[in-house]
Amino acid sequence: MIWKGGKRWVYSITYDEGCEKLLDHALAVHREYGIPGHVALVASQIGVPRNCPGSSYDGMMILSREQIHMLTAEGWGVSCHSMTHVGISRENAHYEVVQSRKVIEDALEMPVTMFCVPGNNNSYPASHAVARESGYTSIMTIYDDVNTIETDVLRLNRCPLHTQYPAPFYSAFDPYKRIHQAIDCGGWIIDYCHCPMPGKPIHPHKDCTVEELAMRFETVRRVGGDDIWLAEPNEVVDFILRHKENIHEAG
Template sequence: MKRRDFLSSTVTLTAAGLFSSQAFARDEQTKGFTWKDGKKWVYSITYDEGVIDLFKYAIPLHRKYEIPGHLAIVTDQIGKVRILPGSSYHGFSIMDKDQIKSLVDESWGVSCHSMSHCGVTVENAQVEVVEAKAKMEEILEMPITIFTVPGSNHGHAPSLLVAEDAGYNAIMTIYDRVNTIDTDLMWLGRIPLHTEYPGPFYTRFDPYKGFLLASKVGGWVIDYNHCPMPNKPVHPAKDVTSEELEQRFQALKEFGGDDVWIADCNEVVDYLLNHPAAQQVRSNAPDPLDDVYNLEMRQTYSVLKEG
């Protein structure tokens, strides 16, 4: 075997890496799977909170590049001013029902980002995850089948305990990774779009982040941000500027070309749920709790489930 072939087939990452080695294994089962219309990889982008300023600074870019988006909405904040002291987006106005529905008509998607954004715990999961879904469906008059964990990933484990029974098909987190066909839909990662991340890692905006990996493994990039603003982000570790968002879209079109399927998260989840080959691969996939990315999560979820 040539060295380059050996390297491409035996990639192994440590706990500091982006992916477990299983995600690189393109075994016989995946040969029966293709993304929609024969595309080789997938791109989605999400906006937590759904602030009205998106209509000024982001949605025009979506229309320009013909890229659908996705809103992760806090149920009790629909149509209100966000009152959450300490949040970078405290005081921002959130879209109302009609504004949200207008974007759905443009092929955008919606997920539930909890009832209040207070953080999901075992004690409040029934309200923040289950009741939030029912109330949002009543307000928006549409099914809500994805839950987006608010705050940090600490709320993921409590969400898992109730999400499936509540009727959710997927959970989106902020694990920074590219998803693959065998990724558990209740453990979807999202890649943070940020201008600059603080120490100890000190990362800067990269318009091509995740694209090469996704193209190599037939993966799914889900971008995560809040509300890009011109010239300066609201929070450099949580957002990009409008200019950087446009660079991201330009890079997507340049690198992805005809190979990338650009779609809302709901559409991708539905596709995976209804594709026989995808179902087979996920049924034989490693337990997501064995992923080095989730060592802390493994301990937390195990304790909660047993308790």
Template sequence: MSEMTLSVSTWKYGKDWVYSITYDEALSDLARFVIPTHQALGVPGHVEVVAGQIGEVRNCGASSYNGMKHMSAEELHGLVAMGWGVGSHSWTHGIVMDNPKLELLESKEAIAEAVGVPVTVYVAPGSNDNLTPEVQEKIREYGYLVGMGITDDINRPDPQDLLWVNRVPLHERYWGVFDGYYDAYKRIRQAQEERGWIVDYCHCPLEEAVHPYKDCTEGHHRQRLEAVVSEGGTRCWYANPDEVVDYRALRRSARLAPVEGKPGAFRLRLDTLPPQVRRQELTFDLKTYRTPETVAVKVDGAAVGVSPGAAGTLHFTASVRDDTQITISTLTPGGSL
């Protein structure tokens, strides 16, 4: 088996880069333009729920979005059933360290109960002032796997941790000294080159942007997703951020080693995996000159399909656990094992 080397893929399915998009405030009007655009293109989204406003007409702080309806538990259930994810955007959209137990812990629990899935993503309300080191410490303590702010950058494949995830604003205008305008192709080339993860952020694109510095129009929103899909093709993983977070946690804790004296056998350890990680599917890179037809892979005794990647690389994706056993053997083309 010296002709083959096995490693864990950077991203699921052996993709080169990742695209996600998040919608702060989880407004019901996403059903008008945004959700149909997602359905037309086959890209999942992620909504950031204000726990104290579920099913209500929004009325917190001095927001441009007050007066619009926050999604109900039923609407959120519908999104989850389509493969979307849900995050906590606090309880009151105020200063979270004024009452971290309510804003961070109780919001997480209330949203999980309303929607029926665990919540592992926290999205800072207002500004990055709600993602200070103190907040990051609290969200770790309360069982989140990730904290997201608003920083216009991609996320690299190997960050120190996930408690500060950058999000790219998708707005009509950008304010302050860095005055600027919408661009459908923002950061895509960079994500391809650095094998990064783009997490877009906006609120609720409609015919006109609700606020040009906080949102884009539905036309620009559709153009953005079309640009991502046309540039991403089959090389991009279009992903619900909850799944990306789980995959990165899995990859980070995975230790893969050959089994001594058993050519083609490998053992995977996941003993440091955080218990909140629900999706335990991992993709592997198999470096070999062989074609998929001449390789057989078994993971914990079950045969797994192998697909071609870039020249010299095959991929397979399988459910794994701590102490998973992988065996790779070669086949004679047209023959049997």
């Protein structure tokens, strides 16, 4: 299994919602370890305090277009995380998935071809049903697993990077999570969290701390050595789609 540049496995990380505090707390860690980030943005919430009633990150300032452009200029990527972050059903899929793509592309003045399912995977089937007509080429879910080059890019798995999981297991943070599995299968890990904070996570089951983020990156780089491709998810999707086209043409 050969990824770009002959690398044997791939590591990515995404932050849902795109809180401005990423600039204070996560960006320096990314720069230190040379790992690109990615923000999944609610289309109606760029550069404003988050206003998604019921959301646990409500009120937090969201990255502005200029801040997002600064991040993409250093290799970060973006995806659309719906229009308003409600659960997605057949009834609202056109607004939340199809129209949101136009809104976010206009707001950011750049193409957005990845959708990130909001809330939980109950929103996945209705999102998937309209993804192609929306012009998306990929969808990130929160099914927790490793991807491979054969994975359906319209159902990408992500690995939650959290300080402590909810009941009944209360699983503690593991900097090695899925790494050896990814090495063995030539896989692709997409970590996800929201907004790492120093010392104490905003929600232990939705986030890690900045210190845990640094520990994760250190572990990825140390264990990955020369075999790892540190990539932004859109780049990896492009690579997989090209790979599938080549196989199709050859076959």
